[in-house]
Amino acid sequence: MSAIPERRRRRMMTAVALGVIALLALPAGLVVSAATLLNSTDGRNVTADSTIKIPSTPVALLAGVDSRDDIAMIAVFALSPSGRGGTIVSVPVGSNARIGRTGTIHRIAETYRESGFDAFVIDVEGLLNVSFAASLKVNVNELTAMLEPVGDRTVVVDSDVYDTGIDGSVRQIAIAGEQVMTPELMATALLASQRGVPESQRLARMKSLWTAIAGTSLTSPATSVPTTDVDDTSTSSTVVPIEVSGFFSALRDGPIQLWQFAATPVPAGERNPMKLDLYDLDRAEVVMVMASVAPSSVSVSSTNVSFMVDSPFADASIIKKAVERLILLKVNVLVIRQTGQPAGANTELLYRDVEVRDAVENYDLYFGPVVLRQPKERVEGIDVRLVLGEDFRTYLNTPAGQATPTTTTSSTIPD
Known part of the structure; x- marks a missing residue:
């Protein structure tokens, strides 16, 4: 068999595997992240007037920029009530800043270019209806440094990865298939974006990379995703990290779950006259996930x-x-x-x-x-x-x- 047909076969098998995994794992992100979030039978979590306290579940925003200084990656870190472990939520950068079928068409990533990072953070808070305790913008070198403690990880990539540089040149970052990636290569792949290629073609890769970073095996059944439990922490005084790097370290101290929002392309037409690479999020999914993994941060x-x-x-x-x-x-x-x-x-x-x-x-x-x-x-x-x-x-x-x-x-x- 020649190299080209073999590569095609490998890509097809990888895509099929990723599709099956997504079907199995998607519901688990919510179901186990919400399990035992509150424990109304635990007297330590109930005040004298029978009021159950919602545990602290702070969130932080990590945004990555590519070589052209465009937002190429958005991740939300939600800590569990114990302050150890939690959930990584991957958000499409082309999300319509106004959830739903009405409102001005506006890619969330464009806010950064037009109005700066602070305005971008406010826009993401509005998109997800949460308040961030910390936020950070990173380039590939800074993201590599953050990922260094993770070490090398096995990642399944659904297609070849390319990036368009500031001079317009295109370089290949990784090939499709299962491979071991260094922190630097994972950071580069997370922030790689090829001009003219829709973000929908990057979403499976982003999910695979974050899954590997979270330490969750892609071959594990959905039921093996760890559960957030507050039974032994309802009296703890969890210190909220003041920096995003602290959030990431706290996540790695416990089990990490992953959720990636579904994104529906907005076709060219009345709602998208400029033919932007724009995506509607499912508002019910956004509310469902954020209210389950970060209830104390919901606005x-x-x-x-x-x-x-x-x-x-x-x-x-x-x-x-x-x-x-x-x-x-x-x-x-x-x-x-x-x-x-x-x-x-x-x-x-x-x-x-x-x-x-x-x-x-x-x-x-x-x-x-x-x-x-x-x-x-x-x-x-x-x-x-x-x-x-x-x-x-x-x-x-x-x-x-x-x-x-x-x-x-x-x-x-x-x-």
Whole structure:
């Protein structure tokens, strides 16, 4: 067999393997990151007035620039409540700065070139609806230094990697397939971008590189991804790092999970008249992930009621359906956790007080049958806990549950 057909075969097998891995691993990023985030049965995490405290889950922003000083990589580091380990969230640099189907078309990376790094940080905070405790811009040399403690890693790359230099020249960084990469090569591959090639062709590579850096084997089943646990840390006074390098060191002190946001290309047309390499993020996915891995860093964006979602289901698509409905209702979704408990028969809305009950009493129109009750314990900053039950999963399979919901319901707490 000649070299060219063999390389094609190797690329195809690598692409197939990466696709299967993505299908297996994607839901696990949310399910285990949210597991045991709060432990309401642990008296150490409950105040005298039965208020459950949301543990500290700070986030930091790392942005990398290529040889042309364009933003080529965006990663969010979210620490676990223990301050050891956490989640790396990979964000496409071509994300539309206004999530959803409305708003001005604007690539998040362009904010840096047009308005500087500080404005870029604010834009990413708005995109993800979080507040960063630290932020940093790095070039390839600075990223290499950050990755030095990681050492050499085995990486599966789905296609050859090229970079366009400031003079317009194109150089090859790496070839497709499984290979051992040094910290310098990983940093170079993370920040490599070839002019004229859409970012969608880089996303699988970015996920593979961050997976390798996180120390997660690409051949491991999704269920092997480590779980964040706060059972032994609810009384700890975790010191939040003041620099992004400190966040990365803290991540490496414990198990690291990875999530990469899905990105839908915006076709040329009315929404994209300039034919930009632009991508819509799924707002429900963004809310779902950030409220699960970094609840204490999520921003309250309105005066409407604030929600926590408890799901017994190890299926992120069910949680996402609930989040889609909450977004439609324009509430604040601040905390999401996968409880690890068997699903109850009923979906429950646990409301803080009578005023909140009035705001959510018609939610059966969006979630199917719900039971409203006022619990003894409260969660700090949360007005309502939505506890998903088997009847919600059943409801999703009915014509009403599969129809696109609409709303005229107000979720504002009455004065």
